[in-house]
Amino acid sequence: MSPSLQTLAAKQANDVDSRYHLAPGLRRQINKVFPTHWSFLLGEIALYSFIILLLSGVFLTLFFDPSLSEVEYNGIYEPLRGVTMSRAYATTLDISFEVRGGLFMRQIHHWAALMFAASIIVHMMRIFFTGAFRRPREANWVIGCLLLILAMFEGFFGYSLPDDLLSGTGLRAAFSGITMSVPIVGTWLHWLIFDGDFPGTIIIPRLYVAHVLLLPAIILALIAAHLALVWYQKHTQFPGPGRTEKNVVGVRILPVFAVKSGAFFAVTFGVLALMGGLLQINPVWNLGPYNPAQVSAGSQPDFYMMWTDGLARLWPAWDIYIANRYTIPAVFAVALIMGLVFTVMIAYPWIEKRLTGDTAHHNLLQRPRDVPVRTAIGAMALAFYVVATLSCINDIIAYKLDISLNAMTWIGRIGILVLPPIAYFVAYRFCIGLQRSDRAVLDHGIETGIIKRLPHGQYVEVHQPLGPVDDHGHPIALPYQGAAVPKKMSKLGSAGKPGSGSLFRPDPVSESKALEEALHHGELEQLKMLKDYQTSLYGNGSNGNGHNGHNGNGANGHNGNGSNGHASNGNGDHSPARQESDSEH
Structure with a gap:
């Protein structure tokens, strides 16, 4: 924009602000932070x-x-x-x-x-x-x-x-x-x-x-x-x-x-x-x-x-007769089921709060694996929806596969009763397995793919600890903090740092240098946090050397290797993120 246009725009904005006093409110709103x-x-x-x-x-x-x-x-x-x-x-x-x-x-x-x-x-x-x-x-x-x-x-x-x-x-x-x-x-x-x-x-x-x-x-x-x-x-x-419950990054x-x-x-x-x-x-x-x-x-x-049409096809032809005067056709069941589904869906936050007793304010999200019951309920609902939706095209499926339409209808009726509980069980057990997998990595470290032979002849795989180790070189178990846990060495930067820029040309040298300086500054801060954490655990005379030649940098995921999602390399951002706290509002 030319200097004359900048001057004109500034003058017009100043005139508007002098009349309506918009600057303070707009400044606060345009500084709003979104994750x-x-x-x-x-x-x-x-x-x-x-x-x-x-x-x-x-x-x-x-x-x-x-x-x-x-x-x-x-x-x-x-x-x-x-x-x-x-x-x-x-x-x-x-x-x-x-x-x-x-x-x-x-x-x-x-x-x-x-x-x-x-x-x-x-x-x-x-x-x-x-x-x-x-x-x-x-x-x-x-x-x-x-x-x-x-x-x-x-x-x-x-x-x-x-x-x-x-x-x-x-x-x-x-x-x-x-x-x-x-x-x-x-x-x-x-x-x-x-x-x-x-x-x-x-x-x-x-x-x-x-x-x-x-x-x-x-x-x-x-x-x-x-x-x-x-x-x-x-x-x-x-x-x-x-990221905390009181800020936005x-x-x-x-x-x-x-x-x-x-x-x-x-x-x-x-x-x-x-x-x-x-x-x-x-x-x-x-x-x-x-x-x-x-x-x-x-x-x-x-x-x-389609799921509503599928319900109409699956519901049996059960008409209800009242006093030989009123007849309720079977299709009315579709309206009742739709109303029930919508009611449960709208009321679910209060249903869960009543069953769990959770009345706290929440600004941090949960991973589905950390709430297996809710995830299993969602999987059950999805199974119900999929069976009802597929039942909407049961006549086309029967025609294309050359099978009986009556058989397709009964498959849908049985499936809509049997598959949701199965989906609940499978999703619940899958979430439990994922939780155990995360805890195993936090307790023992990441599998490196390196096989070591012990003095008595046993072969074991070397694990890279995510945090400090004790005096015997064993990893100290880290607490789970709700973020993604790295499962491969490439998540810790072992595969090397990717280049910056587009497919056809790299980023400008000045921009790359600024990003590297910011990254280096973040790593120094994280190393300082690591040192303070190790000092709090062992005192000034202890160290946190790694196991089997592997550096044990990082306590509780506060390292430059991307542990537990708290990283500036790997899972973390490469540039400093903006934060917005409650004190700003």
Whole structure:
């Protein structure tokens, strides 16, 4: 920027600050620190996908007519010319074939909806397995659950709008069928929604209003509340060097975090653009307009609603008769199970707090292996979801594998009862095994692959201690601190230091020199911490020499070799990290 522009910008900023006194508050906010971990990008994917959904949805709104009035199609798609259809379906065909870029925007919109739902699901899994929902973040967990539920219904309403054969089938089976199965009030509720018998004349306009106005507004409000709580309560972080319950180690929002987020938004948009341009999705012209007489097998919703369809296929045909007057159809069980799943999911933070008695504030995340019961419960829920989802396509599986559809149904029924407990047991034992593996390394050191022959002829493998050793050269067991424990010698730098720079050229010499100086300064500080720790253990006259010629540098992971995640080399960052403590707020 030229000096004149800098002067002008400074003058304008000073004028604004003199009127509104924004500098103190903005200075504090732009210095906000966010931790860096790849799993934190999952929430950003959901946010960016929703932004792309809004932008593409605005474009589609300009050309779509949500009307069920019948017209005769005279567009350019020859196979459907002369067919009577609703205006909603006709305008969907016009968007696909006659609006410049219309098909591209339709497919971006659909792929973005799938990515939005998928990223929310994976993001919620990360929050669940790492314990990020614990106090004081129960409200954010509830908001996330509501966003997931709204995303499911928003997507369902969206792909029901074209009024093609597939969307009409889903609307009849899921929306109309389950609504009518509600005891006592089902019939009146159905007539209230559809203004008569299915399909009526107003369901598409009503779904359109909910899809483009009501649900997006609620989702936007919940996203704003979610981001505000994350900002106010600070972001959670994984245990590591210098990280405590009262600080945040990471990068400041300006410029590093903002630049990374902008680049990640561009990547997300680019991926969706490639998918929208290269991967066909929802070709509504293949099946034609909705006609109840043409509904066939092989109809499935999008993946986030498939588990509900699978439950409907697995549930036995058990109708409930009350006083020979009221009949509760079997499909109502799907609504009950959905309500039960959503209720347990929303209430889980309080359920766990009641069972464990944990009422403390938590800002550090947990590794899934350290909470085997919660991890096993999550694995059990995933097994239930996978079996229900696969049961949604049991007719296609039966057709492709040439087996009985009835056999596939019974496989699903047995699997949904047997596999979740098996998943619980396997996940629980796996977590216990991982815990023992970590403790073995902390107690005895890392396997070096070096075989040594003892004087009496026995062969043993030499272990590299992670911390100090005693007077007999045996490693002193280190306490587990919740961070990743190195399991290979390469994690301790034995493979050499990787070069800096890109694939085609190295970093500037001055930058590399500055990084090396910072790294060397960090190592000196860690060595001082090691010396102080050894002094506290043995006194001034003791030493911490390594076993079998291996230096035993590092106590409790405070070394330059990356032990227990507390490192400036290996698992640790190579550059000094920013810290934000509670005292700054």
